[in-house]
Amino acid sequence: MHVPPSEAPVLQGLWEAVQAGQREVLLSPYLPASYAFLTHVLLCTPFLALDALGSVCQRVRSWRVSAGSGPPPSLRRWGECFLRVLSRYLSSVLPATALLHALCSPAVLPLLAPSCWELCVEVFACLLVFDTLFFISHVAMHR
Template sequence: MLVPPAEAPILQGLWEAVRVRQQEVLLSLYLPATYAFLTHVLFCTPFLALDVLGSVCQRVRSWRVSAGSGAPPSLRRWGECFLRVLTRYIHTVLPATALLHALRGPAVLPALAPSCWQLCVEVFACLLVFDTLFFVSHVAMHRVPWLYRSTHQHHHRHHLPFALAAQDSSSLELLSLLLLALSSARLVGCHPLSEAVFHLLNSWLAVEDHCGYDLPWALHRLLPCLGGAPCHQAHHALHNVNYAPYFTHWDLLFGTYCTSERYLRK
């Protein structure tokens, strides 16, 4: 039952716009994965601009995690990575998303939006659950040799990652990431609007983790609990540290945390 307008959540107007204009996206078999790919590419464009500027600007190169490691990735490397990610989305992620939606059946969108507090709590809970599930699966992929070779080795072709490489993974790993994200939202039992915000934030954090830049305004500088690009680049270089994607508490607890300063001294 709808509540009176005076008691409606602040986000009700936004949710109504989403329900009216984007319902076909939320209920479609293929559009969610298409939007996810386009969102990922859009989030990567600022870092593409930085890489282009970095080839001619020393100030931009100084923001790179490994400032002395050479020039940023070339446009050709970006293009090759784009084609690999696009190909895997077409032949793996799109069919898998369609199958999951078909198995789940038609969704019923709630009439009411979540409150701002509910949205923040649910998004944060989804990030924590995803971070935990990813940490466990990531450790397994590194500690089990056949699992590493068949699933995760492709992603580690990037010794110095860049933004678009966040999803340059094997088909099996892309599917596992999709299932982990969907399972996190299902375990939390969050509102569809909270789930949409979680997926957007999850995509941005993955891009920022792989961007290769330690920017003054990056989220890990604003929130000390996040590892950010320096920690994840250390993982790509050393392989046995910083398994968690975003937060640092699991790596601190299990002794696998490595600061960027320690990594750069190695």
């Protein structure tokens, strides 16, 4: 159902375009877990780049938090870390996301797009909740 332009929120055109061919993807329990994993990997990428540069440039290595602790981790260690993170997402985050999705996910998508303010507040709230749960699990894992 198309909403008249005079009543449509600013993001309505984008929302309709995303909904047009992606309903199954948007309602999938795999989307949030995949997005969380991708965000995790992308946010680690600058540190990987700095460690790679640190192995060839002493100046970059001197900026590390633990500058005197020796050379930065090798790419092999980064690969092992990536596999460990992937396995934890597959064994923990994905099942938890699927369970939450089964319990409280809408069966249909809303017709109207959220306002820009609602979108920002909800994205911030989701990131805050996810970060809090991630922190709690991280602390529990290291105790």
